Amino acid sequence: MKIALITGANKGIGFETAKQLAQLGYFVYVGSRDKTRGLEAISKLKDTGISNVELIEIDVTDINSIKQAKQELETKIEVLDVLVNNAAIGGGSDQGFSTGKMENLRNVFETNFFGAVQTTQQFIPLLQKSKGPVIVNVSSELGSLTVHSSTLNPNYAIYDTYSSSKTALNAFTVMLANELRDANFKINSVSPGYTATDLNQHRGTQTVEQGAKFIVKYATLGIDGPTGGFFREEEIPW
């Protein structure tokens, strides 16, 4: 049975990704920074008949929490096959580079970029033991500089703080994929698309089932799959 870890999986797209991967037969560690919310998620999954899931407490902004999660996993598993860096925050309404508060910019990068980097660094040794290690960095079309370079694009110049954190995450994807190409890692950025969750006060036009489907596709890549790309239904321009 392949084993996956998803950060921020107690709700939204991460929760649905956990559900879909578990339904495909993966054992899924459901990451949650809050124990109570995590246990609620596990009990919701179990109510649907899914038993191959377990809570792992992990706050991606806290290196001690990540190390503790890693130590806990090391007592239970010898190999990790899939890491989904899903946890993220939106950054609220303070989004401009010309006017935004540095504190907000730092907080958003702390979760959406540094959080993914430091989580990945801690789990690489367990992933390296897999025959086909896979990392999905959950990104967004808003992280595409092509999108923000065309005044005609409907997403042009919106959510600058959040968007730039996803641009940085995309750079991480490309560079880490290059570093680990010879070790057979498949590392991609995947956008779920505009999905109704707490992140956008449920204004997204897709369901979580539709959004998670793209993440699951790249989380279950085989050894012939792409690495260092940016995808949703199709490849997304950087």
Ligand SMILES: NC(=O)c1ccc[n+]([C@@H]2O[C@H](COP(=O)([O-])OP(=O)(O)OC[C@H]3O[C@@H](n4cnc5c(N)ncnc54)[C@H](OP(=O)(O)O)[C@@H]3O)[C@@H](O)[C@H]2O)c1
């Ligand atoms: N929804 C969309 O339209 C959309 C579009 C493109 C990309 N995305 C991306 O999809 C991913 C999932 O977003 P979503 O829409 O499902 O949002 P969501 O419903 O707000 O879920 C975000 C998850 O991240 C967790 N999280 C936040 N900070 C964390 C931290 N420091 N450590 C660990 N977990 C943390 C949250 O935990 P708590 O419950 O404890 O807050 C929650 O479980 C994100 O990467 C987002 O950027 C979403």
